[in-house]
Structures are given as structure tokens and as C-alpha cells.
Amino acid sequence: MSENRYALDNCIKCSICVSHCPVARVTDKFAGPKQNGPDLERFRLEDPAAVHPSIGYCTNCKNCDVVCPSGVAISAMNCRAKGAYVSLHGAPLRDKLLAGVDRMGRAARLAPWLVNRLTGWQPFRLLAEKTLGISSRMTMPRYAGKTFRQLYKPVHVRGSSRKVLYYPGCYVNYNNPRVGLALAAVLAHNNIRLEVADFDCCGLPLTANGLLAEARAKAAKNLARLLEYVDRGYQVITTCPSCYLTLGQEYSELFQLDSRPLQEKLTDAFVFLSQLKQQGELAVSFQELPLRFGYHQPCHLKAAGCGVPSQALLQLIPGLQVVDLDAGCCGLSGTYGFKKEKYPVSQAIGDNVKRAVQESGVEQVITECGMCQLQIRHLTGAMVYHPLQVLAEACVPGAWLTPELS
Ligand code: SF4
Ligand code: SF4
Structure with missing residues (x-):
């Protein structure tokens, strides 16, 4: 900046x-x-x-x-x-716990079923509210049985020279690996192999909680690791708008790190796929999907300034209907809506999205941000997916339209 x-x-x-x-x-x-x-x-x-x-x-x-x-x-x-x-x-212990997303993910990996049982058990939630200030009313994210990195198996693809590295972010890695697997399947369908590596949290939850020194340390570590790949000719792809914005904008604007070489190679997954389409390199023979979804644009995708890159590609899928909900912020904003005193604010903000889902009559919603997915499910009860899951279902039909892996 x-x-x-x-x-x-x-x-x-x-x-x-x-x-x-x-x-x-x-x-x-x-x-x-x-x-x-x-x-x-x-x-x-x-x-x-x-x-x-x-x-x-x-x-x-x-x-x-x-x-x-x-x-x-x-x-x-x-x-x-x-x-x-x-x-x-100083920061309350609650904020440090919520902002330590990758620390929590690594801990939950030891026994995800136990963590899911506890965080869904009302007496435990009431205790967490009383002692820590974590709202007992907000739905907690469930942890997947295995992380994306554990589940992802690189596949052999025929002769593409493209080098693509995926930065999955914490929510895909620990909570919803299906999004990353959907990206890998779509790229493999187009003869592109996805490289994955070990990264820290992008740092956004720490930044949003004012823990700037810790966020900057994560930024510097991630940047050094990502630049190793950039130097070797890799393009870096994200599926989470908040990770994209943090890697591409906050590392330089907020932390004054020289991330320009990364910015030149950083791409949102749907922007990358749209570019393939423009170059005539995207397989566009999609299966018919007679489904109707509402679409919610995450605030950070809007702030990233890349429009709604999923929409043009999803329009190519025969039978698919996507209704733009156009209702603004969902209100969860990462860790914000989990805080006892912020929960009512978060829900009041999300009311517009809730109303838009109800008025449009959709039973399923798509949105790129994992936290928006969680909030919209919490607000409306609708099934909520990443648009990549829909694209994967049209490219390589499977069980992509299920909310999470167990
Ligand atoms: S719009 Fe309001 S809540 Fe959102 S970043 Fe700006 S000041 Fe904060
Ligand atoms: S939008 Fe807000 S910050 Fe920008 S010029 Fe107007 S008052 Fe100032």
C-alpha cells in the first residue's frame, strides 16, 4: 500500500x-x-x-x-x-484461544471425535461461556476425522508443465478438507497436479484479535516458505478469500513485509480456473446438475477486488441455477461471532442473509468462506458448500456435495 x-x-x-x-x-x-x-x-x-x-x-x-x-x-x-x-x-485468554486457530486444529487432530462431542455438549458449552466468554449459542466448527494434508494423495497427471502450490488455510485443512480435495480433483481433471506443503495459519484471526506480534511472526514464516516455491516457478492458489487477502495484501500493508513476488503469483482458485478457460485449457464438458443454490459473496472476496469469479464458470454447468443472495455481511467474521458479548451483534448483522435465504426459497447455499458457510448454516439450517464442491460434482461426479468429512 x-x-x-x-x-x-x-x-x-x-x-x-x-x-x-x-x-x-x-x-x-x-x-x-x-x-x-x-x-x-x-x-x-x-x-x-x-x-x-x-x-x-x-x-x-x-x-x-x-x-x-x-x-x-x-x-x-x-x-x-x-x-x-x-x-x-492485554488480550483475554478467550481471544488468544479463538485466534490460535492452527494451534487448536493441531490439538483437535489428536481426537477430533472427542472435541466434536465436547463442543456440541450443552453443559460443556455453558461452562465455556461462563469461564471463558465463548458463546454457548453459536454453532462450533466440527473437526474432520483426518486433515486435508492427511487425506490428499497426489495423482499422476499427463504432461502439464504448470506448477501449482495450494495454500489450504486452517478451515480446509482441519475442518472441511473436502474443499481442497475438490480443487485437486478439478485440477487433476485438467491434467494439473496440485502441490501441498506445511504452512502456518495465515495470521488473520490473530490480527483481528489485536495479537499483531504473533500474526506478524506467522506472516514472516509463511512468506519465506511460499517464496521458496515462487522462486521455483510455482503459482500459489487459495480457496479461502480471507487467506487470499491476508497473503496478498495484509503481509505488505499491515506488516510491511516485501511480499511483491508472492502477490504476482497468488491467485484465487476460481480466478485461476477462469484464466484456464480464457486460454482454452479448461475442460468444460460438465455433467448436468439440476440443482438450485443461493450464492453469498464473502466480504473478503469483495475486498480482494476479484469480483465473483465462480459465477461465470458455474453458469456453464447445465441445469444449475444460482440465485445471488446479495445480502451483505453474514456477521460471523472469523472469531467475532463466537464471543459471548459479540454474538447478538453477529446475529443481527446476519439477519439480512437469513431473510434473503428464506425469501429466495433456496435450500442450499454456496459461498467461498468457511466461516460464512458455518454462519449461514447456523442462521438458516440450509446446507452450505464451497462453489468448488459444485464444480467438482459437475466435472468428476462423486460425493462432493456433503458438508464435511468424518
Ligand atoms: S466496515 Fe466496520 S466492522 Fe467492517 S472493517 Fe470497517 S469499521 Fe470494521
Ligand atoms: S469513507 Fe470514511 S474514511 Fe473514507 S473519506 Fe469518507 S469518512 Fe473518510
């Missing part, structure tokens, strides 16, 4: 960010993006203690960045403010 996106004088006080902030829309507990962002930044530059306590209510959804006519880096200012707040006051 050019430093002038942090320039306070760029803010013209139009308050467009305020009118598009999903949190400010549903609660007055949050002072708002302009107030917490450029208004207070000028004081924070003099004295880091000038952080409004309501900064914890920012979800880091980045809708303010998308609409700001002056290109002010509002959400990044808010992230730095959260970091300053945590440096001064």
Missing part, C-alpha cells in the same frame, strides 16, 4: 464508511469506522493510548475500505488500533 492510504488528510469526512459498516448499522456499542479510523488515528500517532475501547467491535470485514472514495486504509488503521489496545491492556 502506498503510505498515503494512511494519510489522515485524505479523509473527506463523507461518512460513507459509517453508512456501510455492518456493525455500526446494528449497534451503538461501536463508535464507527471514521471515528475509530482516521478521526482517532491522528491522536494515536501522538499517543498510542488514544484508542477507543469500542475498537474490539470492529469485525475487520473491510466493507469500509471498499466504499471509501478516498482510498483510506480504514480497516488497517483499526487493526493497528486493536494491536495498540491489546499492547496496553
Whole structure:
């Protein structure tokens, strides 16, 4: 990011960010993006203690960045403010636990069935709410019996020279490996072999909880590892919009790491497949799928600025109907909606999505973000999938449209 996106004088006080902030829309507990962002930044530059306590209510959804006519880096200012707040006051144990997504995933891998039983057992949930402040009302993500890395078996493909590395992110690796397997199957169908490697969490949950030093350490470690592959000619693919945004934007904007070589090689999975299609290298003889889905665009996909790359490809599948829900933020925002005091805010934000699902009459929803998948299922009871699962079902029919592996 050019430093002038942090320039306070760029803010013209139009308050467009305020009118598009999903949190400010549903609660007055949050002072708002302009107030917490450029208004207070000028004081924070003099004295880091000038952080409004309501900064914890920012979800880091980045809708303010998308609409700001002056290109002010509002959400990044808010992230730095959260970091300053945590440096001064510390972070609750609850936030450290929720933000340690890969640490939790590695622990759950030892006995995922036991973790799933416990996190679905109401007395345990009430205890977690009372002692830690984790909402007993929010559905907890279930862990898969085996991780994506355990399940993925590279297949032999005929003579493609493309080198493609997959960054699965924590949710695919620990909770929903089927998304990564669907990507591998679609690419294998197109004679492209997927390389996988061991990475840390991208760091976004830590950033969103103000744990910036830990997030930066993960960023530096991941970047070094990813650049080894980039130097060897690999393209890096993600299926999670939040991982994509973090690797491609936050590593440089928030942590001032030189990630330019990575940015040049980083691609969202559907952008990559769309490029193959444009080059005439995508197999487009799809099976008929007489199914109807609602589509929810994750905030971070919108913020990444790559539009809705899945839609053009899904339109090629005979019989498939996709209804754009067009209802804005789902409200979960990673770890946010799991916090006892944030749960009502998260659900109030998600009401628009819930209404859109009900009014469209769809029984199944597709969306690229694992946390949006969880929230929409929680809000509506609908089955929710990644669009890659639908594409895989049309390319290499199997059991792709099941919510999770056990
Ligand atoms: S949208 Fe941008 S320019 Fe307008 S008030 Fe918000 S930060 Fe300032
Ligand atoms: S990142 Fe989202 S919640 Fe935070 S100020 Fe911007 S619009 Fe509001």
C-alpha cells in the first residue's frame, strides 16, 4: 500500500464508511469506522493510548475500505488500533484461544471425535461461556476425522508443465478438507497436479484479535516458505478469500513485509480456473446438475477486488441455477461471532442473509468462506458448500456435495 492510504488528510469526512459498516448499522456499542479510523488515528500517532475501547467491535470485514472514495486504509488503521489496545491492556485468554486457530486444529487432530462431542455438549458449552466468554449459542466448527494434508494423495497427471502450490488455510485443512480435495480433483481433471506443503495459519484471526506480534511472526514464516516455491516457478492458489487477502495484501500493508513476488503469483482458485478457460485449457464438458443454490459473496472476496469469479464458470454447468443472495455481511467474521458479548451483534448483522435465504426459497447455499458457510448454516439450517464442491460434482461426479468429512 502506498503510505498515503494512511494519510489522515485524505479523509473527506463523507461518512460513507459509517453508512456501510455492518456493525455500526446494528449497534451503538461501536463508535464507527471514521471515528475509530482516521478521526482517532491522528491522536494515536501522538499517543498510542488514544484508542477507543469500542475498537474490539470492529469485525475487520473491510466493507469500509471498499466504499471509501478516498482510498483510506480504514480497516488497517483499526487493526493497528486493536494491536495498540491489546499492547496496553492485554488480550483475554478467550481471544488468544479463538485466534490460535492452527494451534487448536493441531490439538483437535489428536481426537477430533472427542472435541466434536465436547463442543456440541450443552453443559460443556455453558461452562465455556461462563469461564471463558465463548458463546454457548453459536454453532462450533466440527473437526474432520483426518486433515486435508492427511487425506490428499497426489495423482499422476499427463504432461502439464504448470506448477501449482495450494495454500489450504486452517478451515480446509482441519475442518472441511473436502474443499481442497475438490480443487485437486478439478485440477487433476485438467491434467494439473496440485502441490501441498506445511504452512502456518495465515495470521488473520490473530490480527483481528489485536495479537499483531504473533500474526506478524506467522506472516514472516509463511512468506519465506511460499517464496521458496515462487522462486521455483510455482503459482500459489487459495480457496479461502480471507487467506487470499491476508497473503496478498495484509503481509505488505499491515506488516510491511516485501511480499511483491508472492502477490504476482497468488491467485484465487476460481480466478485461476477462469484464466484456464480464457486460454482454452479448461475442460468444460460438465455433467448436468439440476440443482438450485443461493450464492453469498464473502466480504473478503469483495475486498480482494476479484469480483465473483465462480459465477461465470458455474453458469456453464447445465441445469444449475444460482440465485445471488446479495445480502451483505453474514456477521460471523472469523472469531467475532463466537464471543459471548459479540454474538447478538453477529446475529443481527446476519439477519439480512437469513431473510434473503428464506425469501429466495433456496435450500442450499454456496459461498467461498468457511466461516460464512458455518454462519449461514447456523442462521438458516440450509446446507452450505464451497462453489468448488459444485464444480467438482459437475466435472468428476462423486460425493462432493456433503458438508464435511468424518
Ligand atoms: S469513507 Fe473514507 S473519506 Fe469518507 S469518512 Fe470514511 S474514511 Fe473518510
Ligand atoms: S472493517 Fe467492517 S466492522 Fe470494521 S469499521 Fe470497517 S466496515 Fe466496520
